[in-house]
Each structure stands twice: as structure tokens, then as C-alpha cells.
Amino acid sequence: MQIRQWQRDGTLWLIVLYLLISILIVSANYYQIKQQEMGILTRGLYDPTSFTFTLQDSSRSIDWRQLDTNKPFTIFNELDTKEQYADRAIYFKDETFVPPMVSGRYFTSSDFYNGEQVAVLGQEVGKRVGKEDVFQKGGKEYFRLAGKTFEVIGRMGASYPSEVDELALVNMDAIDRFPNLYVMNTEDNRFQQDQALSVNQNQISIQVIDRDDHGIQRYIGINSYQRGIWITIAGILLVSSLLFNQYWFNKRKTEVLILWQHGISLSKIYIRMAVQYLLIISACYTLVSIGSSVLFVVWDKMNPNFLTSYTLQLLMAYGWILLFSLLSIWVSKRNGLKPMARKGTSRS
Template structure:
């Protein structure tokens, strides 16, 4: 109880409450951003906003996608034209790729390609409301018929909101014969798009890059603009609240600072000590909220592993921003908070 009264008297209690609320706001914004990006990707049918569409020039080719010369992660889709009631694609990726929300089973892994398998991941509506005749069960396993071939279904994907992946069927690229259709690639390597050529095992293969109209929630809702606005808004809150919280903190502790100074402790040492106490309180509040949110997300399974990594990265960046704004505001208030004490006189008696 004495500690509680001390915290209330020196302003620490309100500082803890305010930074807990601010930390919850930052963590909630991070989670919102992740779910918004997920929704954008799902409504685009797993295509990145920076993806590009291409076709091979001349006759269709069959290439080994493992030998694509790039040091960037990539995912390539072959848009199969099988005249089905749902969208079907062949897929290959190297390194890591986006893992959509899974209703059951699992998504593809790197070991599912070029190992003689025929496997599929279906949207939660494939075989339910559409394409029912192409999905069947045998010996307790689910199978999927595509282009006269049978694929074992290893997972069902879909979110709690409707999206294009609900009626999407994906199969491993190496199990499909040569199809002269469109390809779509998600990659950060823009060289292929600009050069209009793929380098496969040091051989250049010309491609025709096709300009396709953007689609998905991001186009219709303008969420990219709103997300940037939210980030600017949160950064403004961090900056303003840091300034106000620091002003409140130092005003509450002026008497303590004056007493320590009168007892022979230099203002510089007092200033450093008070600043460390302030940053320690901020770090504890933010750390508790961040760790708690990450734990809950893991327990509830609300986001994928990759999304969890992104969430942790974002809250670390936000923590750096909080510390930066705190230090800047402390520096700004230094003259208003401590120098006036010294200006009242040089005598400590």
C-alpha cells in the first residue's frame, strides 16, 4: 500500500496506466495491419500487390522452377484453364511463402515439390458448394480430380470472412503437364519483370509480361492509403503523448530533484537517474503488453508463424519509436524541467 501511494504521489501510477494504454494501442494497430494485409492477399487470390503476370513467348515450355536464377524468395502460379467451376492453379515456391489461414490439414512445404507427389490444397468451398463432383474420399483420405489426374488433398484453406481462396484449388507445379497458360509470380526480384526474361540455370528465356488490372479489397477500399494514414496517426500519438507524459513526469518529480540537488548530487546525475527510471517504466509496460499479446496470438492461433514474426518485428520497431520519441521529448524538456532549478541560485543551503 505504501508503494502504491508513493507511485501515485510521484506520478508513476498514472505514467504506468497511460503507457499501458498506449502500448495496447500500438500492439492492436500491429495486429490490425497484419490482418489487413492478410485480407488483401486472400482477396487477391494469394497474389502479392507487386506480383506480375507473364507468358512464355512462342511455344509453351516446361522448365525446372528449382533452377530459376535468383537469390530472392519467390512463388510462381500457373493459371490452369481447365474450365472448372472454381479457380485452379499449379504452384511452386522456394524458401518461404505466405501461408494462408488453414481450416484443416496443412499447406505446402518445400519438400512437397519435385518428389513425385500429387497433392492439393483446396479452398473451404471446393467440393462443398462448387466442384463437388471432383472431390471424393477413399480409405479415409480426401482426393481431388484435375485434368484427368488424382491428387491427395493435404489441407483446406480459408478465413472467417469470404475471399477468393474459398473457391481456389492449388496443386504442386511439378505434377502438372505442360500448360500454355498464364503464370503469376510473387517476388521482390523486379529484374525479371523489367528484363522480360527468366534466367534458368544461366539460360535466358524470354517472357511476355502482361499488364492486368489490379483487383482485391485493396483496390476497392483504398486500404493502402488508410494504412499509411493510420501509421502516421499512431506516430503522431507517440510523439505527442511522449512529450505530455514527460512533462507530467518531471513536474511531479521537481521537488524530489530539488532535494537531491540540495544534498549535493549534481543535476546531471539526477537527470540521468530520472531518465533511466522513466525509460524503465516505459519498457516494462510495453514489454508486458507485447509479450502478453504474442502469447495470446499463439494460444488462440489467430495468425500464422510468418505473421507472428511480422507482428514481433513491428512491435520491436514501435518500441524503438517509443524510446526515440521519449528521449527526444526528454531532451526538449530538459531546459524547462531542470535548468530553472539551477537558475534560482547556486546555493544549496
């Protein structure tokens, strides 16, 4: 009986249409997150804003724990041992992007400057190189690099091919001597702008190298592409909000007239209908958001690094839905209820 009532007054179609709109928004948000992850993986864990540099004094050794910054950072040293795979030393502070793991675990803060020699390898490393580089011993896997043996604590790789498949990472403090080529992921722009690092209050001059970005981010212009997607979705949401709201209010004009004839003011009727409308779209969006989030996190194992961004995007989209809905309610009021109110005034 309730479904039939909803069908008569247009509520059923309103629910269906806003469920579809919510699915579109959530899917676009998830797609954007996956594209960000793919971009990082195809760049070999380098951020789009990362910068490459060399030390002016290449003989100087740096204790990266003493870098003067209050922002998280990840530093890579490109070892370039001329192997078939890419090898890098790594150190990070506070937080970093954790790639999808096939087995084992990624680095943690306890793996650095603690006398450890550990490595995280891409899922393809060791399949096309000699047994002397990757080998098993005592039920554990080991990796030999630069004359040292590292315990392999994890294997990384996504469900699609990427540069991390052929990447070998070792903790930076285990390498005695580095090639003079570094890449830093950080939001602290002072180092790049000042052409210097501040380490324990001491300035160390660097030379920033302009390297062409590579990977999917540059190839298809993903940032512009994603902005275009959200602009398109916003346009669809605006137009659909106006049409859905107008349709729903028109379907309920008879109900409004009956209530008004029974002495209920149009303002009260309008407020009640507006609240009902907002509750319907909020319930639809909340249902789709929560259901899809559980599905993505549990079933697809969404990268924890993107959960905050994913949630914020959902909240921002909900804000736009409310904004466009309020706009459509205002339009419906001017086009429907105000003329009705004028008729009521002339009648009285």
C-alpha cells in the first residue's frame, strides 16, 4: 500500500532517480581514487609534486631523521645498480603512501635507523634475475644488493601492471654510500624553492633537477580529465535536481490544495514538503555511500591512504546535493506555491 502511495505522489520515482544519481557520484569518486593510486604506482611511488635533486657536496652524508620540517616526507635515493629492475633506498617520516601488498608488509618507522637490513620488492623482482640476487634460506626470502643481504619483508604489486612490479626498495640507513640523485615526496615547498635542505639547523645546498613527469598522470592529463568529470556530474545534478523537484511538487499539487482548503497555511505545507524532500534524498545518498564504502573497503580493499580523501569527497558531494536541492525547492516555490498563494489571497 505504501509503495502504491509513493507511486501515485511521485515519491517512488524520486527515490529511484536519486539512488541512481548517488550511485553515479560514488562511482565517480571511487574512479578518481583508483586513478590517483594508479598514477602513483605508474610513477614508481613518486608523487606528482615530487622533486629531484642532487647534493652540491656529494660526499656529505645526511641523517634524514634530522631534516627540519614539520610535514611528512618520503625520500628516495636512486641507486641505479644497472640491474634489470629499478632499485632505490627509502626513508620516510610520519606517513607515506603504502602500495598494494601481495604478501608480507611494507616498511614501518621501526625499520629505519635500527640496525636493520630489510627490503620490499615488486612482485616481478626475482623472476628474471639470477638466484644470487633473490634467494630463500631458512624459510625466509632474501635479496642481495650492493654487496649486502636484505631480508625481504614484503612483496608489492597491484592487480594491473605498474612500475612497482619491477621496483626494489631497501631501508636507506643500510646503504653506506649513495649515488647523488634523490627524489622527495613532500608538501614542504621550502626545500625546492630555497635550493637547500635544513638538517639540524644546518643548510645543505642542493641542485634541483627538472625531470619530465612520466606515467599515466602526464600521458592522459588525468587532473584535467577528472575535473571535467566532476563538472559534468555537477551539471547533471543541477539539471536533475530542478526536474525531479518540479516533477515531485507537481504530482502533489492536489494534496496541497486539499490541505490548504482545510485551513492549513501554504507556508506550513511548503516547509513540510521541503523537509520530506530533503529527507528522501539524504536517505538515498546515505544508503548508497555507506553501502558502497563497505563494499570498496572490504571487498576491493581500498588503500587506507585514500580513505580520508574518499570520505571528504563524499561529504563535499552531499553538500552540493543539498545546495542544488535547496535551489530547486526555491524554484518550485516561486513557480508553484506563490501563484497558489496569490489565488488564495484573492479568493479570501
